[in-house]
Amino acid sequence: DTAVSQTPKYLVTQMGNDKSIKCEQNLGHDTMYWYKQDSKKFLKIMFSYNNKELIINETVPNRFSPKSPDKAHLNLHINSLELGDSAVYFCASSQMVAGSNEQFFGPGTRLTVL
Amino acid sequence: RKEVEQDPGPFNVPEGATVAFNCTYSNSASQSFFWYRQDCRKEPKLLMSVYSSGNEDGRFTAQLNRASQYISLLIRDSKLSDSATYLCVVTTGFQKLVFGTGTRLLVSP
Numbered sequence: 001d002t003a004v005s006q007t008p009k010y011l012v013t014q015m016g017n018d019k020s021i022k023c024e025q026n027l028g029h030d031t032m033y034w035y036k037q038d039s040k041k042f043l044k045i046m047f048s049y050n051n052k053e054l055i056i057n058e059t060v061p062n063r064f065s066p067k068s069p070d071k072a073h074l075n076l077h078i079n080s081l082e083l084g085d086s087a088v089y090f091c092a093s094s095q096m097v098a099g100s101n102e103q104f105f106g107p108g109t110r111l112t113v114l
Numbered sequence: 115r116k117e118v119e120q121d122p123g124p125f126n127v128p129e130g131a132t133v134a135f136n137c138t139y140s141n142s143a144s145q146s147f148f149w150y151r152q153d154c155r156k157e158p159k160l161l162m163s164v165y166s167s168g169n170e171d172g173r174f175t176a177q178l179n180r181a182s183q184y185i186s187l188l189i190r191d192s193k194l195s196d197s198a199t200y201l202c203v204v205t206t207g208f209q210k211l212v213f214g215t216g217t218r219l220l221v222s223p
Contacts, residue, residue, distance in 0.1 A: 041215060042215050044213070048210065066154060102160045105159070
């Protein structure tokens with residue numbers, strides 16, 4: 001029943017490792033997003049895909065690489081993890097319709113880099 | 115200057131109180147405005163959209179002043195379950211949401 005799901009929910013790893021977070025939505029939306037919420041609770045967009053095409057790419061280190069195999073999935077791969085990557089990563093989705101901007105968020109992935 | 119600024123709080127209020135949150139945004143080209151709610155260790159969820167004419171949803175009233183680039187949220191008759199962080203959000207196109215840092219509300223019995 002979950003509209004936007006993410007796996008894993010928790011991820012603890014060592015510096016320098018490579019890890020992936022997966023996101024899936026069953027709402028039939030055409031746009032998906034990755035957000036990062038840091039320790040100060042500030043939520044900032046990282047990437048957005050519309051129909052598998054990248055449309056928003058904020059200033060994010062190129063160690064972060066999103067991949068959208070289809071409209072319902074948007075994965076995030078992170079290379080060479082650093083301490084500063086520790087945060088909660090939220091996936092979200094929406095339908096790009098004029099006048100409608102509601103985004104539905106997944107439960108978040110809490111990443112801790114040791 | 116942050117794109118969206120909010121008083122982080124916390125606002126401590128008793129049940130039944132009326133509480134108001136304010137938010138200012140810097141980009142005059144901002145197109146849409148929202149309040150999202152985020153419970154502790156949970157994802158943000160849309161509370162309500164904000165229109166220039168003002169809009170109300172039960173105990174919640176939102177107002178937008180485009181000239182002053184100011185958004186407000188009023189909560190009447192606060193409930194314990196209203197305790198959360200309230201995020202002011204604006205969009206500038208391509209459905210890019212820009213979040214404020216949030217205002218924390220604690221409603222006590």
